[in-house]
Amino acid sequence: MSVLSYVSADNNSAWATYLAQVERVLPHLGDLARWADTLRHPKRALIVDIPLEMDDGSVRHFEGYRVQHNLSRGPGKGGVRYHPDVTLEEVMALSAWMTVKCAALNLPFGGAKGGIRVDPRELSHKELERLTRRYTSEIGTIIGPQQDIPAPDVGTNPQVMAWMMDTWSMNVGTTCTGVVTGKPIHLGGSLGRVKATGRGVFITGRAMAQRIGLSLENCRVAVQGLGNVGSVAAELFSEAGAKVVSVQDHSATLYNANGINIPALVAWQQQKGSIAGFNGATAISHEAFWEQSYDILIPAALEGQITADRARKLVCRLVLEGANGPTLPAADDILRARNITVVPDVICNAGGVTVSYFEWVQDFSSFFWSEDEINARLDRIMEQALLSVWQKSQEIGATLRTAAYAVACERILTARKERGLYP
Template sequence: MEKLSYVSDGSKTAWSTYLQQIDRVAPYLGELSRWVDTLRHPKRALIVDIPLQMDDGTIRHFEGFRVQHNLSRGPGKGGVRYHPNVDLNEVMALSAWMTIKCAAVNLPYGGAKGGIRVDPFRLSEGELERLTRRYTSEIGLIIGPQKDIPAPDVGTNAKVMAWMMDTYSMNQGTTITGVVTGKPIHLGGSLGREKATGRGVFITGREVAQRSGIEIEGANVAVQGFGNVGSEAARLFRAAGARVIAIQDHSATLFNANGIDLVALGEWQSANKKIAGFSGAQEIDDEAFWDVKMDILIPAALEGQITPQRAEKLHCRLVLEGANGPTFPQADDVLTSRGVTVVPDVICNAGGVTVSYFEWVQDMASFFWSEAEINERMDKIMTEAMVHVWDKAREKECSLRTAAYIVACERILMARKDRGIYPG
């Protein structure tokens, strides 16, 4: 396993990207900067071996992770990712971004993240269940509804959360629905959770577009990633009068200058598990996606997508980060110099964790809300958070990303300062 450094070396890794973001916000923190190293060190990182009996009787081993970055403001919160590229560096960064995200939206959580280095699509359902249950048992000593609450992420879903909840509950001897969020509705899940992240992208995009003089009606939108986040954000922008002219996923890049029929594409994707081959748009080269003339770009896939080179040629006015960490710090500088507004991931895609918070509250109280109530509460929280970040950016004359980090870091470090260090 690669040796990980806790100092920024400028390399293109998720963790070094996060550290550079902390370096940039530190000068704005005043007397709280004394505590800023708190944010450069994960509180706890667990690496587990997961032996799995395959359907053919062979035994394979997979490596799993759970990182709790900071718990000063409450229990850890963050997803579980099943992907072939999962490693400790990535999980540390994702847990740190969750710390910032929860504080930026003012949720009473710290940041955590987990994952297994595996291609879930190469496993049978039985193998996937056995993998999940063993992983849950291995990390069970550090998770819990008052310790650390996992949720779905890339490669996981409500079914995986149900297996995690059941495994944890069996080991505890009683049903504990609040140990995870993103569960099926009938097992304590929340209405509105599946579409929440994409809805949050639209809400924050709407607020920033209004303040930036960008008309959504008639705007051209491009979306990278057409899962829960990208598809819902695209649908809401289309409903508001925008044209979604380019969509990219792992299988293809689609382009239609007149707008892609999202309903037809969704039906095609459901039937074929990919967007490649859809007849309602032209397939173009993947790199050509970054040359499309658009007003709004929504990167909603994986981290590290907007490089400085891509930022130089982007034709857009607004970037809405539906994914975590899609923009390198150097690319941020390029976009800023070109007058492109970036709504950062830690506020833009926080709709998912906001409704996860609602789910956790509902589980703890055993009292559930309607979807209309969920959406209304989320809209209020996301709008207030975005306006606060916008105002902070105007006050400090900085980017929205730096402003979001200022807001979040002040809340986290104030909690750290007032709690003190135990034992002293």
């Protein structure tokens, strides 16, 4: 059965959003458009059953996935997501966005993604370890340092990566730190990796704000999602003189026109598990988050958050996509018509995969760089990628998203064309 038979008819699904983005870039691909179906078909999708013995002696079954969308430019690269709403279709879309992201940054990787449909908060530490090790064993035949390199994503962390690395290493009979990235530092992880995605959002946001004449001093910023990406981006914008006036997570939406104390809010969230009840801001409704006046909006939660209706209400100058696929295609059109600049996910949140690339390189050489070296390399690559996309957007008269896809898809399809078809 084709993996595409699992695709739903929902035009707002993550996969449908990705396909719509591909369609918009086709007029800009010239002769390479002949190979465009490569972008619409994941190379490989694996569905695995994960039986898990719970601490109480019962046995539960969880469904896991690993999708390799395209490997024309190198081994697959992409995170592993533990979330109760994970589906094969979502993982397909996330793997496709990774293909585009790696190509847009000119990293020598293809795109992949994995996930398990589970709420990790409901599992004990030992249950989570057993789940991770069984999942790793099930997908072990298609991952590897030259095949497909997993990394953390929503619901996973360096500890999960350590378990994955250890399990794969035990199964092949030798320690191989390069099979995953996002590991603990003492197991071959890279300095700067934890904050890399949020830092990338800040670096691209700062560069684009300068291009559109927006000063960060007293700039009003809103952040949806205060996880690893949103919290770091919020802290860096605050340090640069901006005011983070609104923050939203799964539990609450907070607003303070004078700016929220981000270090205090992050400390509260780490202690309480959510931002609800924080007394340094006023609680407002979930939808009111999209109706306030901002200069910069950072959606850093899950996909599909900026709908057409919300796009009509937004009052801001710049959207920085910290999450993957947060803006639906119809909303993209509305934002463009309203002259709201969107720095797309495939550039904006690519800091994580860039430092993952650094980690992979360091693991192969067993020579590790300082955090200052990591950040300097990251800043340079992110700024250069954004400049290339900006120049392409000016050249073809398109949004930054379509321009990013044009840059990326030219690289992907050129590789496909030059490699040819085998047999």
